[in-house]
Amino acid sequence: MKVDAARQRIMLEVAEVDADLAKLRHRRANxxxxxxxxxxxxxxxxxxxxxxxxxxxxxxxxxxxxxxxxxxxxxxxxxxxxxxxxxxxxxxxxxxxxxxxxxxxxxxxxxxxxxxxxxxxxxxxxxxxxxxxxxxxxxxxxxxxxxxxxxxxxxxxxxxxRIADLATRRAAIVADAPAELLAVYDRQQAHGKPGAGLLRQGRCGGCRMELDRGTLSKIAAAAADEVVRCEECGALLIRTNESGLKAGG
Structure with a gap:
């Protein structure tokens, strides 16, 4: 699956808002x-x-x-x-x-x-x-x-x-998110798994697992628009300048 790198990064915004929503809802319930x-x-x-x-x-x-x-x-x-x-x-x-x-x-x-x-x-x-x-x-x-x-x-x-404001913000972000990535994200979430995470310092931002060198090498070699997923949790791995990887071909 190929999606423009800039559009892939929209999924990080969705994940961040969802994390904030989860915290707020937990506090609201407790x-x-x-x-x-x-x-x-x-x-x-x-x-x-x-x-x-x-x-x-x-x-x-x-x-x-x-x-x-x-x-x-x-x-x-x-x-x-x-x-x-x-x-x-x-x-x-x-x-x-x-x-x-x-x-x-x-x-x-x-x-x-x-x-x-x-x-x-x-x-x-x-x-x-x-x-x-x-x-x-x-x-x-x-x-x-x-x-x-x-x-x-x-x-x-x-x-x-605050929850309503965040929900409104999420709806606006999701409206601009790639449908194919959003489908993967929603399936992950439905199964109680992280939907997307930033790849940083060799770790998946979703499950926090450290990726081995072989996997990191494959990701580094992948094209910038190639959709990459964590082999451990299945989350969308979003690459940015913080990932420390050389751009793929």
Missing amino acids: LPEEQEVAEIDKRIGVARDDAVRADIAAQDLDREYKRLEAEVSGMRSREAHDAELLNQAGVAPKALSELQHELAGLVRRRSAAEDDLLDLMEQQEATSAEHDRAQAVVVALEAEAADAGARRGVVALEADG
């Missing part, structure tokens, strides 16, 4: 602000889980408190009833003894239950404080996420603009 937002989102998730756990615990404590409160209320009613019976005249001694025993037991159980109620109230206060703390963390982190998201938007917009 913005520090993107990672920052993701990290904050994780922390928000943890804080929300804490708040949910505290909420569930509060509901459990509330149910237990109501159950125990009803139990205490019932014991108080029974105490009042037993006390009323004790004050009645004509109670048989045995029944009186049983009532006194039952009343003493009720008082002990109610006292223990009331202590449990106090413990539950303390737990409720602690759980409520934990819920409020978790909610406050969520609110603070959401503000951080909004700030980081805004900064991410600015940086992403700037990167997208």
Whole structure:
């Protein structure tokens, strides 16, 4: 394949723009602000889980408190009833003894239950404080996420603009590139291989492999318009004054 040497060099411009585009797209896909937002989102998730756990615990404590409160209320009613019976005249001694025993037991159980109620109230206060703390963390982190998201938007917009500018520049260069060389270049790129590279100091600018003397001699002997490719990676080898080769016949 023969293509004018000057037109071959257009492929170096394509390769340079593509390299810049690849770097920009990589940066665009891995913005520090993107990672920052993701990290904050994780922390928000943890804080929300804490708040949910505290909420569930509060509901459990509330149910237990109501159950125990009803139990205490019932014991108080029974105490009042037993006390009323004790004050009645004509109670048989045995029944009186049983009532006194039952009343003493009720008082002990109610006292223990009331202590449990106090413990539950303390737990409720602690759980409520934990819920409020978790909610406050969520609110603070959401503000951080909004700030980081805004900064991410600015940086992403700037990167997208630079990518669009480079893409426009590439389209202009490609429009002037030799179709046959562009086809080779695109096939190389499609297979994840370098499309073109400058031959400099005995190395392929595509794969960075050093060429042996025999290969360099053949390239040096080739005509200036002869299309040369790297035997290692298949990239178009573009020769310039930097290649250090004598002009071919």
